[in-house]
Amino acid sequence: xxxxxxxxxxxxxxxxxxxxxxxxxxxxxxxxxxxxxxxxxxxxxxxxxxxxxxxxxxxxxxxxxxxxxxxxxxxxxxxxxxx
Numbered sequence: 001x002x003x004x005x006x007x008x009x010x011x012x013x014x015x016x017x018x019x020x021x022x023x024x025x026x027x028x029x030x031x032x033x034x035x036x037x038x039x040x041x042x043x044x045x046x047x048x049x050x051x052x053x054x055x056x057x058x059x060x061x062x063x064x065x066x067x068x069x070x071x072x073x074x075x076x077x078x079x080x081x082x083x
Contacts, residue, residue, distance in 0.1 A: 053080070055080055056077065056080055059073055059076055059077060059080070060073075
């Protein structure tokens with residue numbers, strides 16, 4: 001354990017020697033908040049992409065009801081995903 005005078009000065013290994021206690025705490029909190037915001041953004045983006053496609057929902061219904069074959073479904077789905 002490094003206590004006393006060392007690379008960071010008189011503060012020891014986990015003291016306030018590097019960047020001061022307040023600034024390093026703010027940076028840590030900022031990184032945590034940024035990670036949470038990024039995760040929420042990714043989850044919401046994926047949910048809205050899947051939920052807001054009524055044409056794809058219609059294709060799925062037609063496939064289940066037997067109006068179109070699986071091959072036709074896959075072709076039409078590919079066309080919808082290009083848009």
